[in-house]
Amino acid sequence: MSRDPYEILGVKRDAPQKEIQSAFRKLAKKLHPDLNPGDKNAEAKFKEISAAYELLSDEEKRARFDHGEIDMTGAEQAPRNFYRDYASASGPGEPYHNSGGFADFGDADDLFASFFSRRASAGGRSAFRAPGRDRHFSMEIDLLDAVKGTKTQVKLPEGPAIEVQVPPGTRDGQTLRLRGKGEPGFGGGAAGDALIVIRVRPHRFFTRDGDDIRLELPITLSEAVLGGKVRVPTPSGPIDLALPSNSSSGKVLRIKGKGVPRGNGSAGDVYVTVKVVLPDRPDEDLTSFIKRWASGTTQNPRKGMEG
Numbered sequence: 545m546s547r548d549p550y551e552i553l554g555v556k557r558d559a560p561q562k563e564i565q566s567a568f569r570k571l572a573k574k575l576h577p578d579l580n581p582g583d584k585n586a587e588a589k590f591k592e593i594s595a596a597y598e599l600l601s602d603e604e605k606r607a608r609f610d611h612g613e614i615d616m617t618g619a620e621q622a623p624r625n626f627y628r629d630y631a632s633a634s635g636p637g638e639p640y641h642n643s644g645g646f647a648d649f650g651d652a653d654d655l656f657a658s659f660f661s662r663r664a665s666a667g668g669r670s671a672f673r674a675p676g677r678d679r680h681f682s683m684e685i686d687l688l689d690a691v692k693g694t695k696t697q698v699k700l701p702e703g704p705a706i707e708v709q710v711p712p713g714t715r716d717g718q719t720l721r722l723r724g725k726g727e728p729g730f731g732g733g734a735a736g737d738a739l740i741v742i743r744v745r746p747h748r749f750f751t752r753d754g755d756d757i758r759l760e761l762p763i764t765l766s767e768a769v770l771g772g773k774v775r776v777p778t779p780s781g782p783i784d785l786a787l788p789s790n791s792s793s794g795k796v797l798r799i800k801g802k803g804v805p806r807g808n809g810s811a812g813d814v815y816v817t818v819k820v821v822l823p824d825r826p827d828e829d830l831t832s833f834i835k836r837w838a839s840g841t842t843q844n845p846r847k848g849m850e851g
Contacts, residue, residue: 549596549609549616557610561601568597577730578677591730673733679726681740683708687747690714691757691779691804698740708740712805713755716744750779755804755812762821763787765830778802778814785816793820 550557553567571593573579580586599605599616608614683698693712697705706725714720719741726736744752751758761776771789775782780802787797795818803812823830834840 547592547616549599552593552596553600564597564600568593568601577674581677594731673731674729675733676727676729676736678736679738681738682743683740684743684745685710685714686745687750687752688779690716690742690744691752693805698738700738706738710742713807714742714744716742716752718742749777752804753815755806757803757812757814758817759814760817760819763791763818765820765822768792768818768820776814776816779804787818791818791820793818 550559553564553571555564555567559567572590575586575590575593577583577587577590595616599609605614609616679700681698681700683696685694685696689696689710691713693714694710696708696710698708699705706722708720708722710720719739722738722740724735725738728735749759757779759777761774763774767774767787768791769789771787771791773784774787776785776799778799783799783802785797785799788795797816797818799814799816801811802814805811
C-alpha cells in the first residue's frame with residue numbers, strides 16, 4: 545500500500561498550495577541528490593517527496609486522490625459517481641485549483657531553483673525533472689599527445705569505454721567535458737556530464753613552458769667551435785638548425801612556430817639550449833692540442849665571479 549502524500553510532506557489534508565509547496569521545498573533542500581552525493585537513502589526519499597508533490601500540486605490529481613479515485617502512484621481506484629460533478633464545478637478560487645505546478649519555483653532566487661525545470665505534457669500539466677549528476681575522472685596522457693592532440697578512450701567504472709578527443713594544446717590539469725556522459729537525470733531530466741581531468745606525463749627531453757617548448761641539445765666540441773647544421777627534435781618532427789660557430793654551452797636558439805598549437809591557428813616556439821659535451825673517453829689528439837693551445841690559457845670565463 546503506497547504511503548499518503550500528505551503524510552510524506554508533513555501537511556494536513558486541507559493545506560493550501562503554498563503550504564504544500566513550502567513543505568516540499570524545505571524537504572527537497574535537505575534531500576536533493578546534488579546536495580547528498582552518494583547517499584542512496586536521501587535519493588530514495590527525494591524521489592518519494594517529488595512524487596508526493598507532483599500529485600498534490602496538480603489540482604485534478606489531488607482532487608481525484610482525495611476522493612479515492614487514484615492512489616499516490618496514479619493507479620486507478622474504485623470510481624465514485626460524485627467526482628465528475630465536483631470536478632466540473634472546480635475552477636479558479638476553489639480549494640483545489642492551482643495552475644502553477646512547478647512553475648512557481650521560477651521565482652526563487654536561491655541555488656535550489658536551478659534544480660527544477662518545467663516540462664509540458666498532455667493536458668498542459670507539468671512534471672518534475674532534475675538533471676543527473678556529473679561524473680569525475682582523471683586520465684594520463686603523454687606530453688606529445690597533449691601538444692598535438694589525440695583520440696583515446698577512458699573506461700568508466702560502470703558501462704562501456706568512452707571515446708575522448710583531446711584537442712591540440714591541452715594543458716596539464718585541464719578538464720575536458722563530455723556532454724551527457726554522466727549519471728542519468730531524474731524524471732526525464734538531462735543526463736549529467738563526464739568531467740575528465742588531464743594529467744600530462746613528463747617527456748624525456750621536452751619541457752613545456754606556456755605555449756613554448758624547451759629542450760637541451762648536446763653538441764660536440766667541433767660543432768661548438770665550427771658551427772654548422774645540427775638535427776633538432778621538435779613536437780612536429782626533427783628539423784635542421786643552423787648552429788653559429790663559437791657556440792658556448794647555455795647559448796639559446798629559437799625555432800619559431802614549432803611549439804604548442806594555439807586556438808587561433810598560430811603556435812608557440814621551440815627554444816634550444818646547447819650544451820657542449822666532450823667525448824666519453826679522453827682523446828689523445830684533443831689532449832695534445834689543448835696542451836699546445838697557448839691562447840687557451842689566457843681565457844678566464846670565470847672573470848667577475850671572484851670576490
